[in-house]
Amino acid sequence: MIGEAFMQNQKRIEKHLLGIFSITFIIIAFLANLSLLTMEENTEPLTPTLTITAQTNKQSYLLRQKIYIQGNITLDGTPVSDAYIILQINNPQDQPTTFRTIQIGNPTQHMPIKILDISITDHENNQLDTVQTGTSIRVIVKVNNPELTSQNIFITATVFDANMVPIQTGFLETTILPEQTISPKFTIYIPKWAISGKALICANVYNKEPKQGGIAYAKERAEYFYISKIQKGYLELPEIQFQDIQNTPGKYQTYITLPPDPKAGEYTAYITGQVDPITINQETITFQVQQSSGYPPQASFAYWPTPSYENMTLTFDASSSTAEGFNDTIIKYEWDFGDGTPKIIKEGNYTNPPDPTVTHAYTTPGNYTITLNVTDNEGLWSTTTKPIEILPEFGPTADFEWSPYQPWVNQTITFNASKTTLGWCAKTARFSPIANYTWDFGDGTSPITITNPIITYNYTQPGNYSVTLTVTDEDGRIDSVTYIVEVLNITTKYCDINGDGIIDLVDVYTVAMHYATEEGDPNYDPRCDINNDGMIDLFDYYTVCM
Numbered sequence: 001m002i003g004e005a006f007m008q009n010q011k012r013i014e015k016h017l018l019g020i021f022s023i024t025f026i027i028i029a030f031l032a033n034l035s036l037l038t039m040e041e042n043t044e045p046l047t048p049t050l051t052i053t054a055q056t057n058k059q060s061y062l063l064r065q066k067i068y069i070q071g072n073i074t075l076d077g078t079p080v081s082d083a084y085i086i087l088q089i090n091n092p093q094d095q096p097t098t099f100r101t102i103q104i105g106n107p108t109q110h111m112p113i114k115i116l117d118i119s120i121t122d123h124e125n126n127q128l129d130t131v132q133t134g135t136s137i138r139v140i141v142k143v144n145n146p147e148l149t150s151q152n153i154f155i156t157a158t159v160f161d162a163n164m165v166p167i168q169t170g171f172l173e174t175t176i177l178p179e180q181t182i183s184p185k186f187t188i189y190i191p192k193w194a195i196s197g198k199a200l201i202c203a204n205v206y207n208k209e210p211k212q213g214g215i216a217y218a219k220e221r222a223e224y225f226y227i228s229k230i231q232k233g234y235l236e237l238p239e240i241q242f243q244d245i246q247n248t249p250g251k252y253q254t255y256i257t258l259p260p261d262p263k264a265g266e267y268t269a270y271i272t273g274q275v276d277p278i279t280i281n282q283e284t285i286t287f288q289v290q291q292s293s294g295y296p297p298q299a300s301f302a303y304w305p306t307p308s309y310e311n312m313t314l315t316f317d318a319s320s321s322t323a324e325g326f327n328d329t330i331i332k333y334e335w336d337f338g339d340g341t342p343k344i345i346k347e348g349n350y351t352n353p354p355d356p357t358v359t360h361a362y363t364t365p366g367n368y369t370i371t372l373n374v375t376d377n378e379g380l381w382s383t384t385t386k387p388i389e390i391l392p393e394f395g396p397t398a399d400f401e402w403s404p405y406q407p408w409v410n411q412t413i414t415f416n417a418s419k420t421t422l423g424w425c426a427k428t429a430r431f432s433p434i435a436n437y438t439w440d441f442g443d444g445t446s447p448i449t450i451t452n453p454i455i456t457y458n459y460t461q462p463g464n465y466s467v468t469l470t471v472t473d474e475d476g477r478i479d480s481v482t483y484i485v486e487v488l489n490i491t492t493k494y495c496d497i498n499g500d501g502i503i504d505l506v507d508v509y510t511v512a513m514h515y516a517t518e519e520g521d522p523n524y525d526p527r528c529d530i531n532n533d534g535m536i537d538l539f540d541y542y543t544v545c546m
Helices: 002-043 505-513 538-545
Strands: 050-052 066-075 083-090 096-104 114-121 130-132 135-144 151-160 166-176 185-190 197-206 221-228 251-257 265-274 280-289 302-304 314-317 330-336 344-347 357-360 366-376 381-391 401-403 413-416 423-425 430-432 434-440 448-450 454-457 463-473 478-487
Touching: 050 265, 050 280, 066 083, 066 265, 066 280, 083 251, 096 151, 096 166, 096 197, 096 251, 114 197, 114 221, 130 135, 135 151, 135 197, 151 185, 166 185, 330 357, 344 357, 434 454, 505 538
Parallel strands: 130 221
Antiparallel strands: 050 066, 066 251, 083 096, 083 265, 114 135, 135 185, 151 166, 151 197, 197 221, 265 280, 302 314, 314 357, 330 344, 330 366, 366 381, 401 413, 413 454, 423 430, 434 448, 434 463, 463 478
């Protein structure tokens, strides 16, 4: 009995030990697998850390001051050499005033959107490269999606004047379909205070508003145009390429200038660093713009037309003068034209400001100094001066041209005096029209007087003739000019080499066959020497071809 009990107890102990060993083995295996998984996770590459800093050159600003924004951008502590810096500035009403995408180095990241073009038109769709202050324009940004998928995009266009004052920003959130091109239009008003000269449009595309974490979907495209106080249109002014590529690794800097009437309060700048679409970081900073009161206005004006002549009515425009302060207004313009005539004063009030334009005529040629004094609603004032040269009156300048330039005998020649320029008459205060044209063709025939600037004539003999044109304007001033007209000794049709009455390929071929020969050469053919200079050359061949 005792032996059987011992044996049963021994079996129970062995069974319990076996269970303990099994559980221990399972726990060890689990811990080993867990350790292996942890090691595998630890061997995966860490996401690089992008750090961007931002600061302004000071914390508080006044009207017309420059605001510099600068900072550093590093990746795991190393200065970044290729990246984009995205800038959005919002005013105290949380309205965007500026969008920029600044390039550092040469980023190679793929951009899904292309900005193809920036153009400017007026509201009648006339193309412009020069915009007059006080008018509205349309800025057209042509955007293309070359991808095979639709893209949600945020398009912006910021217009700066010559001092980098952000005049206005337009933006649009939309969806662009695969392989689609769109051309949104932004209406921008160019204020009177905008500085004349070279201005700038910066167009950008993001996946959403940068303030909300948007990233660049296209390289910034920027185009220059011109702002003028007195004219607008497409003047075919020289194109200037804009480049804003910063090449110092890990550093960036940009600036804007405050306008003469900035809104006071706290402005917010959102600065995003972008190395690639997933390696981004954003920094937000603020700065203050102080209330702009107690600042005198700035006097400024333009005048036209130029050149200016005695007794010519000139327009003087002071609309470019600015009241230096938010909601300030100029209420008085005082003009002194420097010729002893009484000053012209135009006054108004805050709700009904005066007309900034006047007209004046100088009765005597000479050099004068114009003085403008402007006063704002706070009683503050400033002056500015400009010199002006008044030129004396002058008569017409005769000129003409004729065609064909080398006529032959009995060929009809057209003489055209439309190149004659009119003279300024102080007495009648106008550019005096031409009353008549008198032609002396130098061949012994009587002069011909007509009122039309165009006349036809033909010579019956070859030779060199002195043709004289005399013009008389409606105020009795006279001018003459003489040119020598050479009439060639050719009786057949000019360039009709074979004399068949038709200028065709046969004539061209004939000249080509005798090309590069001179008088005396066996192959020289005088019929092919169109200008009778003793050689058959490119002039003769070109003349027949034309």
